[in-house]
Amino acid sequence: MIDSDVDARVQPLAAEALSAGRRLLLPGGERTAEVVDTAVEHDDFGVPAVVVVTLESGETLRIATGSTVQVEPAEEMPLITADEGSPEALVAHVAAIHPESPRVQELAERLTRGVNFKSGSNLQDIRDxxxxxxxxxxxxxxxxxxxxxxxxxxxxxxxxxWNLIEACLALAAHLTSESDPSRAAAYSAALRTADDAETDPLKAKLAAAVRQRQLNEPNLYDREIARASDDPAVEKDWRGLRLSVLLYLRAHGGSETLSPEALDRRIGHELLAIRALGVRLSTSG
Structure with missing residues (x-):
């Protein structure tokens, strides 16, 4: 049972996203403590494995990467409900949930001025x-x-x-793949809408051949990521692009060279790598 000194409105956060200044709900759920430092340890294969958290008391906690912890909100901020059901209200609600994220606040500030679904910049902000x-x-x-x-x-x-809409369809398919497979399948089917858009038989055949080649030999930004290994911010950006490609491939059903199972493994690894880079950036800032 959580004591009265613990904020009842704790919120989930990826262990890799913990940073100094956050108040972490400790094992047992009876009290919180401020985080003063974090570090990520890798396993023998170079994969992020454990987040080591140093608390204000000097104690350390070891948390497996991929875990979700509970933290107190970074600051008090009233939640904005989306009763009206408008896109702007939803964005404002999300921004109120995450006052600790400058990136969320930046995107929300632009979108709450008014969402125009014909605007490429608005679609990009929604995807981001x-x-x-x-x-x-x-x-x-x-x-x-x-x-x-x-x-x-x-x-x-x-x-x-469409590429921006497609990215949201791919992410939505991933997010519902385990909890609601039929919904995930609907997102995947919608993502493939553009595949059958060409009505001319010859052009459609050529387009299908090009598309299959792109599915079989996708650009996963290997060279760019290797070159950026000494710059966490740049590496994180490139890995974000790789993740988007992997999500698209998975929603499309895989390809002749990348099975759905292989893509699931790669998506999981990429998420861990990106979140670990986020931790490095937040602690070095």
């Missing part, structure tokens, strides 16, 4: 907000709600616009 919520803040519920701002948008022939 969904990814930030899931990848950096480990808030899949909010990420899915933000994705759903775009998942019912039709393909209108504009591939620049």
């Amino acid at each position: 907000l969904a990814l930030t919520l899931y990848v950096d803040l480990s808030d899949p519920a909010s990420a899915l709600r933000v994705c759903d701002l775009l998942t019912d948008q039709p393909f209108d022939g504009n591939f620049g616009r």
Whole structure:
């Protein structure tokens, strides 16, 4: 049972996203303590394995990567409900849940001025907000709600616009793959809408061949990530692009060279790597 000195409104956070200044609910759930430092230990294969947290008392906690911990909100801020059901209200609600994230606040500040679904910059901000919520803040519920701002948008022939909608469909399919497989399948089917958009038989055949080659030999930014290994911020950006490609491939059903199971493993590894880089950046800032 949580004591009265513990804020009842603790919120979940990925262990990799813990940073100095956050108040962590300790094992047993009876009290919180301030985090003063974090570090990530890797296993023998170079994969992030354990987050080592130093508390204000000098004690340390070892938390497995991929775990979710409970923390107190970074500051007091009233939650804004989305009673009106508008996109702007939903974004404002998400921003109120995550006052500790400058990136969420930046994106929300632009979107709450008014969401225009014909605007490429608005669609990009929605996609970036969904990814930030899931990848950096480990808030899949909010990420899915933000994705759903775009998942019912039709393909209108504009591939620049569609790529952003497609990214939200891919993330939504991933987020619902275990909890609601039929919903995930619907997102995946919507993602493939553009595949059958070409009505000319010859052009459709050529487009299918090009698409299969892209699925079989995707650009996963291996060279860029290797070159950025000494710059966590740049490496994190490239890994974010790789994650988006992997999510798309998984939602598309895999390919002749990458099975769904292999993609699931790679997505999990990429999430751990990106979150670990986020920890490094937050503690070095």
